[in-house]
Amino acid sequence: MTLTEGHMTLREFFLELLADENLRAYWDDRDGYVRAKQSAGVLYDEDAKLILSGTLREIEERIASQHSSARPVPLIVVFPSF
Numbered sequence: 357m358t359l360t361e362g363h364m365t366l367r368e369f370f371l372e373l374l375a376d377e378n379l380r381a382y383w384d385d386r387d388g389y390v391r392a393k394q395s396a397g398v399l400y401d402e403d404a405k406l407i408l409s410g411t412l413r414e415i416e417e418r419i420a421s422q423h424s425s426a427r428p429v430p431l432i433v434v435f436p437s438f
Contacts, residue, residue, distance in 0.1 A: 365422045366403050366415060369393070374434065383436055 364372070373379045382389045390407050393399035399407075406415055 362397060363400055364393075364398055366406070366419045367422065369399060369403070369407070370434075379434065379436065 373382055378389075387408060390399065390404050394401060394404040403418065406418055410418075
């Protein structure tokens with residue numbers, strides 16, 4: 357998959373969750389949140405499907421492939437407080 361302007365990577369998607377009330381909106385309606393990003397053309401269809409039904413390992417592998425990183429390192433771990 358080639359990244360195109362206007363689309364966010366999975367890494368960018370997860371980092372965006374940390375801004376404002378995005379994480380709460382994601383947890384309140386995960387499917388709706390992801391599908392809204394997908395419908396707006398911000399998130400690739402393959403990435404949206406992966407977020408909604410993929411495993412953590414599959415998501416990590418996609419992030420690694422999008423960034424040409426041989427060994428991805430988590431920047432931050434997010435645990436919801438509710």
